[in-house]
Amino acid sequence: MQETRMTIGGRAVPGTASFEVRNPANGQVIGTAPNGSRDDLAAAVAAAQKAFTSWSRKSDDELAAACRAVTEKIGAHAEELARLLTLEQGKPLNGLGSRWELGGAAAWAGATAALSLPPRVLQDNAQGHVEIFRKPVGVVGSITPWNFPVLIAVWHVLPALRTGNTVVIKPSPYTPLATLRFVELLNEVLPEGVVNSVSCDDRTSNLGADMASDPVIRKIVFTGSCATGKKVMQSAASTMKRLTLELGGNDAGIVLPDADPKAIAEGLFWGAFLNNGQTCAAMKRLYVHASIHDEVCEHLAAFAKQVPMGDGMDEKNVLGPVQNRMQFDKVARLVADAKKKGQVLTGGEPGEGLFFPATIVAGLKNGDALVDEEQFGPALPVIRYTDVEDAIRAANDSENGLGGSVWSKDIEHAKRIASRLECGSVWINKHGAIQPNAPFGGVKASGLGVEFAEEGLKEYTDAQVIFS
Numbered sequence: 001m002q003e004t005r006m007t008i009g010g011r012a013v014p015g016t017a018s019f020e021v022r023n024p025a026n027g028q029v030i031g032t033a034p035n036g037s038r039d040d041l042a043a044a045v046a047a048a049q050k051a052f053t054s055w056s057r058k059s060d061d062e063l064a065a066a067c068r069a070v071t072e073k074i075g076a077h078a079e080e081l082a083r084l085l086t087l088e089q090g091k092p093l094n095g096l097g098s099r100w101e102l103g104g105a106a107a108w109a110g111a112t113a114a115l116s117l118p119p120r121v122l123q124d125n126a127q128g129h130v131e132i133f134r135k136p137v138g139v140v141g142s143i144t145p146w147n148f149p150v151l152i153a154v155w156h157v158l159p160a161l162r163t164g165n166t167v168v169i170k171p172s173p174y175t176p177l178a179t180l181r182f183v184e185l186l187n188e189v190l191p192e193g194v195v196n197s198v199s200c201d202d203r204t205s206n207l208g209a210d211m212a213s214d215p216v217i218r219k220i221v222f223t224g225s226c227a228t229g230k231k232v233m234q235s236a237a238s239t240m241k242r243l244t245l246e247l248g249g250n251d252a253g254i255v256l257p258d259a260d261p262k263a264i265a266e267g268l269f270w271g272a273f274l275n276n277g278q279t280c281a282a283m284k285r286l287y288v289h290a291s292i293h294d295e296v297c298e299h300l301a302a303f304a305k306q307v308p309m310g311d312g313m314d315e316k317n318v319l320g321p322v323q324n325r326m327q328f329d330k331v332a333r334l335v336a337d338a339k340k341k342g343q344v345l346t347g348g349e350p351g352e353g354l355f356f357p358a359t360i361v362a363g364l365k366n367g368d369a370l371v372d373e374e375q376f377g378p379a380l381p382v383i384r385y386t387d388v389e390d391a392i393r394a395a396n397d398s399e400n401g402l403g404g405s406v407w408s409k410d411i412e413h414a415k416r417i418a419s420r421l422e423c424g425s426v427w428i429n430k431h432g433a434i435q436p437n438a439p440f441g442g443v444k445a446s447g448l449g450v451e452f453a454e455e456g457l458k459e460y461t462d463a464q465v466i467f468s
């Protein structure tokens with residue numbers, strides 16, 4: 001049993017109540033997290049505000065060194081955090097699971113440490129000297145989801161620290177344990193109050209909502225559902241907070257007629273089923289040209305059938321359970337509806353507990369629920385097309401615009417199609433492969449702003465221009 005604590009001003013805070021956290025693989029209680037109150041949040045915000053005074057005055061070199069120390073901590077505790085993550089999130093230790101997530105967390109932390117935003121001279125002549133500086137905004141509130149708890153915490157916290165901000169982070173009630181431990185570890189190498197954590201069950205208290213309207217917090221970075229993202233945006237208006245919103249997607253993949261069905265099967269599968277499909281930028285709809293449709297379906301289903309699924313603590317598994325009952329029920333509802341309209345190529349029946357076999361359903365079209373709604377789980381609809389213009393139109397016929405992909409042997413042709421997709425990232429012959437040196441963010445209802453690289457770092461700063 002992991003009994004976790006919030007970290008407020010460098011101190012471990014148990015809170016006056018707690019809630020249970022269960023392993024989605026077997027339903028067993030694996031730990032408890034504090035059910036923090038508004039007073040706990042106020043204390044965390046006050047600690048972050050106090051720490052901001054000295055943290056924001058650190059030199060660029062000092063901030064970079066602190067981020068490198070955090071990177072080392074993550075690396076040193078990667079296996080401990082990975083095990084905790086598997087227990088609470090369900091994703092396997094192996095494959096593209098917890099160890100992979102922790103590897104990504106260390107890589108992203110290191111890459112963020114190496115970024116910087118030096119002042120830039122805009123003008124230097126007889127008329128005057130004009131220079132732009134990037135200044136930290138103040139206390140940053142980070143609200144994270146349950147799909148990649150540690151990696152997304154790093155995506156939120158490290159750029160904030162690197163630019164001289166202090167942080168209050170609140171993890172999802174489904175997966176608070178690894179994040180609370182992560183913040184404890186950070187506090188071993190950072191001054192007190194620089195990173196604080198609060199947790200709550202979202203029922204008796206909802207500190208995410210309170211953070212969004214808090215008058216001291218100057219920015220919210222939020223990853224989660226579109227519905228909650230919209231609420232955060234509304235609450236943030238009254239205090240004119242800066243916002244980065246990484247919200248849901250309904251990414252389309254388009255397979256062109258010249259693609260090699262066998263060669264792309266593995267990439268298509270992991271593009272859709274990374275983290276059991278519980279990934280914002282997973283491929284959630286697959287449009288395949290009629291000339292190779294059946295062959296693509298055959299190879300994709302054959303690949304899916306041999307992927308081992310089970311308890312993530314078992315080293316042989318590379319897919320685990322769906323993380324929670326709400327998500328499982330959503331996937332089950334969408335698959336039940338899809339079965340009435342299309343042909344199930346593999347999977348299709350809910351398994352034991354929260355296990356849902358990788359499911360692929362062909363014969364669907366836009367307008368069917370599994371195509372139109374974000375399933376955020378292990379179920380992929382396949383849509384046949386004959387004219388690529390129809391496929392582009394159908395791909396863009398969504399309120400979301402996070403990612404997309406085009407699959408073809410002709411890279412230049414694929415890139416021309418890519419440029420017509422209404423989304424923030426498009427991959428050719430892969431899907432969802434984000435990297436720290438490339439900005440990542442959604443258009444339309446998929447969010448606001450970007451993460452990663454200098455563009456992402458800037459979002460944690462205000463510009464100040466000095467004219468002399």
Ligand SMILES: NC(=O)C1=CN([C@@H]2O[C@H](COP(=O)(O)OP(=O)(O)OC[C@H]3O[C@@H](n4cnc5c(N)ncnc54)[C@H](O)[C@@H]3O)[C@@H](O)[C@H]2O)C=CC1
Nearest residue numbers: 144145171172173208209223224225228231247248280376
């Ligand atoms: N795009 C993504 O990364 C994710 C998308 N989802 C989608 O969202 C759906 C719902 O999943 P949830 O876990 O309920 O996502 P959610 O968007 O409600 O939760 C994300 C975070 O927001 C917090 N939160 C809840 N209410 C809030 C409020 N009023 N103001 C500020 N923060 C608040 C939660 O505690 C959690 O930390 C899923 O079915 C899935 O489709 C879920 C998780 C991640």
Ligand SMILES: O=Cc1ccc(S(=O)(=O)O)cc1
Nearest residue numbers: 147148279280281432433434
């Ligand atoms: O590659 C890892 C990865 C890709 C996307 C996301 S999400 O879009 O933020 O869910 C998470 C991890």
